[in-house]
Amino acid sequence: MLKISNLEKRYGKNEPVLKGLDLTVDGSSVVSIVGASGAGKSTLLRCINRLVEPTSGRIQLNGLDLVDLRGAELRRARRKIGMVFQGFNLIDRLTVMENVLSGRLGYVSLYRAITRKYPQSDIDRAFHLMERVGIDHYANKRADQLSGGERQRVAVVRALMQEPEILLADEPTASLDPKTSQQIMSLLQALASEMDLPVLINIHNVTQARMYTDRIVGMRHGQMIFDGGPKDFNQDALDAIYGGIESPDEQGQTIETAPAAEGASV
Amino acid sequence: MTEKPSHTVGGQSNRTWKKPPFISNPVVRYSLMAGIAVYLYWAFSSLPFDWARIAEGLPRAGRIFGGAIPPNFERSDLLMKGFKESFQIAFLATLLGVSLSVPIAVMAAKNVAPKPIYLLGRSLIIVSRSFHPVIVAILFVAAVGFGPFAGILTLTLYSIGFVAKLLAEEIEEIDWGQVEAMKSVGAGYFKTLIYGVFPQVLPRQIGLSMYQLDSNLRASAVVGIVGAGGIGGTLMNAFGRYDYDFAFAILLLIIGIILVSEGISGWVRKKIW
Structure with a gap:
């Protein structure tokens, strides 16, 4: 269970990006976080695995306080938090297998990491997961030779190699074409239920959020302004989240009204 | 939104465009050019070129190069x-x-x-x-x-x-x-x-x-x-x-x-x- 309470993040002396945010995620639910660019979605996810340092507040993962961890403790906690990125963030010049095995870096010794002598159980797990997402035949290919969808699958497998207790996905489909991005979303949905894994997905595509996730959290200006099931996510919620800002989903309709609304909202 | 857009297609057509100069301030630009010219003149006029010595040295250079040919790989x-x-x-x-x-x-x-x-x-x-x-x-x-x-x-x-x-x-x-x-x-x-x-x-x-x-x-x-x-x-x-x-x-x-x-x-x- 992930429990975030009163989370605040401010960069320097600017207006805070997150303003006292509370969020609880239990079980294996797939939660999507929607909101305009700059609403604080990415900062929220990065605070959880401490790629970004929260200014104040508490984040607990299965009872463990994440905010005050340092050094080795922090690294041990990060092992349990898988993350998938918009730009995949694979090690381009290494093979797919090395990328997948790098998900075990938090568990193996430096010597094993350098010599690539990973334990047999890790290699078995790697092949098993690669077969599950259909990339096992690429094991010895260089990661930068794969297509976008395939690379994101490698990234997902890398995260799953960590034996995570939660999976964070920061706009995992934003660099993919519509069809591939649907495949990745449905893969994440399926893996969540197969592995009994809670998944938090930042997403711009509201239609996909409705289709593939159990719960939608809407953010605006660093605050949570919607929390409910896909069925409750109606036009009013959409307007509240994107009001005055064009929604990437409906650019065609909102682009003309945007200048008028801009004056009103400031 | 009161003034008209100024980029009407087919409107005024004799507007010209020139690449903006590298240094936009004309005073700085021209004084820099003048400074470089003055320096170059001063540098060349004050260098101790001794033409007589150079003329003397040329045959010696010729001898050295002459002695170098053919190269000796013995x-x-x-x-x-x-x-x-x-x-x-x-x-x-x-x-x-x-x-x-x-x-x-x-x-x-x-x-x-x-x-x-x-x-x-x-x-x-x-x-x-x-x-x-x-x-x-x-x-x-x-x-x-x-x-x-x-x-x-x-x-x-x-x-x-x-x-x-x-x-x-x-x-x-x-x-x-x-x-x-x-x-x-x-x-x-x-x-x-x-x-x-x-x-x-x-x-x-x-x-x-x-x-x-x-x-x-x-x-x-x-x-x-x-x-x-x-x-x-x-x-x-x-x-x-x-x-x-x-x-x-x-x-x-x-x-x-x-x-x-x-x-x-x-x-x-x-x-x-």
Whole structure:
């Protein structure tokens, strides 16, 4: 269970990006976080695995306080938090297998990491997961030779190699074409239920959020302004989240009204 | 929204456009041009060109070049011994310098080193870059005596200065996302370096090493002149004994070797990318 309470993040002396945010995620639910660019979605996810340092507040993962961890403790906690990125963030010049095995870096010794002598159980797990997402035949290919969808699958497998207790996905489909991005979303949905894994997905595509996730959290200006099931996510919620800002989903309709609304909202 | 858009298609058509000048302030621009012109005039008019001496020296130059032709390859054992030593100096110095430059480059890269380490790394690079290899060679020859050891030390330092600086800059420009990904799996500092940083700079490092080997071959001939071993010493002796034909043979061989090594290093750098 992930429990975030009163989370605040401010960069320097600017207006805070997150303003006292509370969020609880239990079980294996797939939660999507929607909101305009700059609403604080990415900062929220990065605070959880401490790629970004929260200014104040508490984040607990299965009872463990994440905010005050340092050094080795922090690294041990990060092992349990898988993350998938918009730009995949694979090690381009290494093979797919090395990328997948790098998900075990938090568990193996430096010597094993350098010599690539990973334990047999890790290699078995790697092949098993690669077969599950259909990339096992690429094991010895260089990661930068794969297509976008395939690379994101490698990234997902890398995260799953960590034996995570939660999976964070920061706009995992934003660099993919519509069809591939649907495949990745449905893969994440399926893996969540197969592995009994809670998944938090930042997403711009509201239609996909409705289709593939159990719960939608809407953010605006660093605050949570919607929390409910896909069925409750109606036009009013959409307007509240994107009001005055064009929604990437409906650019065609909102682009003309945007200048008028801009004056009103400031 | 009151004024009309000014870019009406087919409207006024005799508007002109010129590339804005590099320095926009005309006063600064023209005074800078005038300053350069005045300086050039002063520099050329005050240089002590002694035309009489130059005229006197020309036939002497002719004699030297005349004496150098045809080149004399007779003492090939001496030639080979000198070149062998130069090669050894260049290879060893490149190997040592490149290996040492990796940790120093990591220390001197702002994005992966803490501030005090960064400053230490930068100072190491600045120190090893601040003198020309010839000056360093003079110091090392004084410190450890004549011979190849001084040459190896000199060129090692020279390699560190160059390779570590460029490698540090390369590290500072890596894709940070890969580093973030390694942090997010719980990898520590060294594992993150090995997975998230080194693969990104590896081709550059190999290219730099090839280039440095090339450069060290050239420099090993120069540092030999001040007594740091290798073909440079042989060349100096040949000049000292007015053996211009032998000196010319050495020079030809140096040119040949540099051409070959440049060709090889260029080919390798292209292949590696």
